[in-house]
Amino acid sequence: MASLSTNSNGLRRVLFVDGAGERRGVHLGRLPQKAAEAFLRRVEELNANRIAGVSNSTELASWVRGLPDSIHAKLERVALVEPRAAATVRTVGELLDTFEQRAVVKPSTRKAYKQTLDSLRAFLGAETALQAVTAETADAWRKWIATDTTSVGRKRATADNRLSPATCAKRTFVARTVFRKAVRWKWIATSPFEGVQAGSQANPSRAFYVSAEATTAILGRCPDVEWRSIVGLTRYAGLRCPSELATLTWADIDWEAGRLTVRASKTEHHGGGHAVRHVPICPALRAILEEAFEQAAEGSTLVVPRTGCGNVNLRTTFEKIITRAGLVPWPRLFQNLRASCETDWVEAYPAHEVAAWMGHSPAVAAAHYLQRRDHHFQDVVANGLRGDAQSDARGAQNRAQQVPARNRKEPQPSPEDDALLRFMRTFAASCGELNKYSVGDEGLEPPTPSV
Structure with missing residues (x-):
């Protein structure tokens, strides 16, 4: 049992007898009566556990851990708790x-x-x-x-x-x-x-579309077939340079199926199908790879041995090649080649197929790879939205009206031909008006009495 003592100055302390029969005291200062009584009960519990040699309950241990260092030190001096380990200061x-x-x-x-x-x-x-x-x-x-x-x-x-x-x-x-x-x-x-x-x-300001014409000019200035392979595999197949080019071997090319097997070190940690993907070989790339295969050294396995050297500086040499082609080097040289490849692909093939060839998701493609093309803007200005009946009619009308100039060497049309041409122009224009009206419930045929 423990007792609570208060002296003439209002200072309180808890008194108890430990397991060795010695009288001990814990000074509390001017603690309110209820708080001092609650502390007394904790001291009784701690002392009882010490005498019995049992562990403190979870709730009591939590209370001890939450004590301020000054109070905890008082309990240490009367052997009711173990000394606290010095707190480690992490920097x-x-x-x-x-x-x-x-x-x-x-x-x-x-x-x-x-x-x-x-x-x-x-x-x-x-x-x-x-x-x-x-x-x-x-x-x-x-x-x-x-x-x-x-x-x-x-x-x-x-x-x-x-x-x-x-x-x-x-x-x-x-x-x-x-x-x-x-x-x-x-x-x-x-x-x-x-x-x-x-x-x-995402950083759209560093996006740059490398056109087919620019790619052809660059290929023409490459010093050897190995550099043409670097440009071709990046621009025509969307491979990551240099990581995916460095591991591409001749065994990874299926000439008959027109397919590359690409090992993606960047995404292999995701597991599943992220480690390996298959990429189609377009005719332009096939011609480059066939030339590289013919010139490859006997017994060589890598398609682009230069990229397998970890200390090679591809960027500096590529900038010189671009300059020799009469072009200005663009930001993110190789990634924009890869992004230009994907931009071309998504205009012709489903996005999920293209994403599988590129080795990422359609969401990643939209955020970091797909690039705006000016000709899309101009197409809408000239022809309107696709699927718009009125725009389609206007486009047909414009095409009908924009008749190419006649060849002076050809026989001139007769007046009857000119009349027919004027009729066809008028008919094309009227199609736009007809498209404004929908067919009623009765259809095109006149109603007939029931039999």
């Missing part, structure tokens, strides 16, 4: 290093992660305690990466040397992932980056 630098070490990702993804980790380390400070990083700090970091113009290393693509909105969105997404790991590892209770708006990772 920002420790979190970033651990995240980088434990991440199981492709080398290219690890490189992209490092850019975000470096910006977090620079802004937050490696020695800063994780508990000191607040939601306000996270918002300040998001604003900083969007407005900072003092980049280190390669010049940024934007005119004012800021990160593009898509890059800011990507880095925000990675930062949220990093601090979610800290929560999962129980290093912090909540993530200060939760709720920070990332934005869209």
